[in-house]
Amino acid sequence: MKSSMERLNRTGMSTAPELAREALQVTRATRPSSEGDAEAIASVRIAYSKSGESIGSIPPPDPAAAPRNGAAVAPIFLDKLGERLAFERSGVRLYDALLSKFDAFGTWDNGPSRGDLEEIRNDELSHFTMLRETMIQVGGDPTAVTPSADLHGVASKGLCSVLADPRTTLGESLEAILVAELVDNDCWENLSDLALAVGEEELARTFDEALNEERDHLRRVRSWLGARLSQTATGELEDAFQLRAEQRERGWDPPAAERPRQAKRISQRVASSAKPKRKGATASTKKTRKNGARSRTRNARA
Numbered sequence: 001m002k003s004s005m006e007r008l009n010r011t012g013m014s015t016a017p018e019l020a021r022e023a024l025q026v027t028r029a030t031r032p033s034s035e036g037d038a039e040a041i042a043s044v045r046i047a048y049s050k051s052g053e054s055i056g057s058i059p060p061p062d063p064a065a066a067p068r069n070g071a072a073v074a075p076i077f078l079d080k081l082g083e084r085l086a087f088e089r090s091g092v093r094l095y096d097a098l099l100s101k102f103d104a105f106g107t108w109d110n111g112p113s114r115g116d117l118e119e120i121r122n123d124e125l126s127h128f129t130m131l132r133e134t135m136i137q138v139g140g141d142p143t144a145v146t147p148s149a150d151l152h153g154v155a156s157k158g159l160c161s162v163l164a165d166p167r168t169t170l171g172e173s174l175e176a177i178l179v180a181e182l183v184d185n186d187c188w189e190n191l192s193d194l195a196l197a198v199g200e201e202e203l204a205r206t207f208d209e210a211l212n213e214e215r216d217h218l219r220r221v222r223s224w225l226g227a228r229l230s231q232t233a234t235g236e237l238e239d240a241f242q243l244r245a246e247q248r249e250r251g252w253d254p255p256a257a258e259r260p261r262q263a264k265r266i267s268q269r270v271a272s273s274a275k276p277k278r279k280g281a282t283a284s285t286k287k288t289r290k291n292g293a294r295s296r297t298r299n300a301r302a
Ligand SMILES: [Fe+2]
Pocket: 087, 088, 091, 124, 127, 184, 214
C-alpha cells in the first residue's frame, strides 16, 4: 500500500506537459450539449429560488407541554436546538469512524490515544442526550429535521465523506474533525447566547458546560494536528506550534513579524519547565537533523 505522502502525479498538469496537451484536445473535440452561459444558469437558479419550498420544518408545539416563562417557545430556539441535536448525533458517528482510522493506522508522537478519541466520542453522545431531553422539556420534537439542522447536515456532508473514505488516514480524517469542532464551538456559543436571549438562563448554563467540553475537544484536535504537521515536516515538535497553542489559549494573535521573537521567549519558558518533552532539543540531535537522519513519527501513514 502506498503512503499518502509518496510523490506520485495523478493530477498535476504542469509536471506532465504531454498528457496535458492530450487532455486539452478533448475539450476542443467536444462541444457543450446545450446553448447558454453562466448568466442563463443564474436566471434558472433565481427562478427556482423564488418558487422553491423552504428547507426543514419546525412542528407545532406539543399542546401538553407547559409554557416556558409564560410564553410560547421561540421557533428560532427550537430550530437551533434541533440543529445542535442533529450535529451532536453526527459527531458521535464521526468519532466512531475516527476510531476505525485509529485502529487501521495507529497514531503519532503527541497524537491522540484511543482513549482520547473514545472520551470525546462519549462527550458528543452525552451532548446529544442532553439536547434530546431539552427538546422534549421545551415541548419540541427531537426527531424533527429543523431548517437549521437540515442546513448543517448538508454543509457537513463532505466531512462524513472524508471519514468514510477508506483511503484517508487518521491524520487526514482529523482535518475534517477540526472543521466539525470549529463549527461546533461557534454554534454552542450561539445556542447559549440564544438561550439567554429567550430567558432560558438555566439552559444557558447547561449549554455553557457543553461548550467548555467542546473547547477542550478543539484544543486537543488542534494540538494533535499541529504535532503531526510539525513531525512530518522536521521530525520534531517545533516551537511555532507550541507558540500558536499558547496564543490560542490567550485568544491573542500577534502580527506575523512578532512571532519569531515570541516563539523564542516561550520556548525558553517551555525548556525550563519539565513537562513538554520536545525531541531533538540538544545540540547533538540538531546536528543529526542537519545530516539528514531525522526522527520519524511512529506511523508514517498517520
Ligand atoms: Fe459536539
